[in-house]
Amino acid sequence: MKLQTGYISKNKMYIMQLVTIFLGFIIFGISENIKGPAIPRIQFDFKLNEEQLGSLLSLNALGYLIACSFTAILVRKWGIKATSIMSFASMLLSGVFIFLSHTYPLFAGSYFLMYIGNGMLEIALAILGARIFVKNVGTMMNLSHFFYGISSTVAPLLATGVMSIQVFGHALDWRGMYLVMLSLSLLPILSALYSKFPGDDLPLESRTPFKELTRDPALWWMVLILSFGVVSELAVGGWLVNFLEKAYH
Incomplete structure (x- = not known):
């Protein structure tokens, strides 16, 4: 009876781990691909020329690069669970700041924060996949990237639809769209909170x-x-x- 209970508990935990990873890839695809429909409106609202727009995207890529360089350190110090939750929380918080940004400096900083979270999320998902997918690794990684591909394909269509939604007589526009779409990061935060991930209790291997x-x-x-x-x-x-x-x- 105890063995059966332990088996069921282990299966439930594995399911929660899979939910966290798959939701993570969905959020990753959404955050990367909702900018397409929003860019023309962002450029119009802040009166950006093509050079300024390109510089904004390059600055965000720098944030992504910076996040990829320190995320492994956070994992070693605080564990993969805390780091994963931090990455999702960064993206959720950036959605709130983007919604509130009515000046270009605040918007640029908020967008930079989103790409910090994006970079952290990519490294965290790679580490989670390496630790959890110990069987059928290729199949499970293909399945994970299937969710990324689906969300990347659907994200621009969803973004366009959300921007046209009327709330109290006002369209959500691109600011409201970022808030709604990035608020979906709350879902993997909840699944991660109820999960336990292997590897955090193991001694560090020689580097x-x-x-x-x-x-x-x-x-x-x-x-x-x-x-x-x-x-x-x-x-x-x-x-x-x-x-x-x-x-x-």
């Missing part, structure tokens, strides 16, 4: 020196590939589409 890592050609090939991916995502997906739309009108 490979940074100089030794820089001598690995495979690492540099990975950096090059990811760099092209980020350039395509930011330059083409975030800026070029908006620029071409105006150029051909």
Whole structure:
């Protein structure tokens, strides 16, 4: 009887872990892809030219890079559960600040915070996947990225629909849309609070020196590939589409 109870409890915990990861990938896809419909309105409201808009996206990419550099330290110090909740909370908080931002400096700072949370979330999800997906790793990672792909596809359509919603006679517009969409981060926060994640109680393994890592050609090939991916995502997906739309009108 005790073995059966323990088995059921273990299964419930595993389900909560999966819910946290899958919701995390959904939030990750949403946060990255709702900017498409919002960018023209943001540019109009703050009267930004193309150079200023490109600089804004580059600044946010810098926040993403900074977050990726310190998240592993937070995981070692506070654990993956606390770090995951912090990443979701950062995105939720940024949605509130974006909603309240009626000056460009406040908006830029709020957007920067969102990408800090975005970078933290990517590293946290990678660590969670490595710790939880001990069986059928390829299948589970494919399933996780399936949720990312679905949310990335649906996010621009949802964002467009939410911006047109009328509340008390006023459209939510892009500020309200960011608040609504990023408030979905509350769901994985709740699932993470009721979950326990493996690995935080294990001793730290010996780490490979940074100089030794820089001598690995495979690492540099990975950096090059990811760099092209980020350039395509930011330059083409975030800026070029908006620029071409105006150029051909």
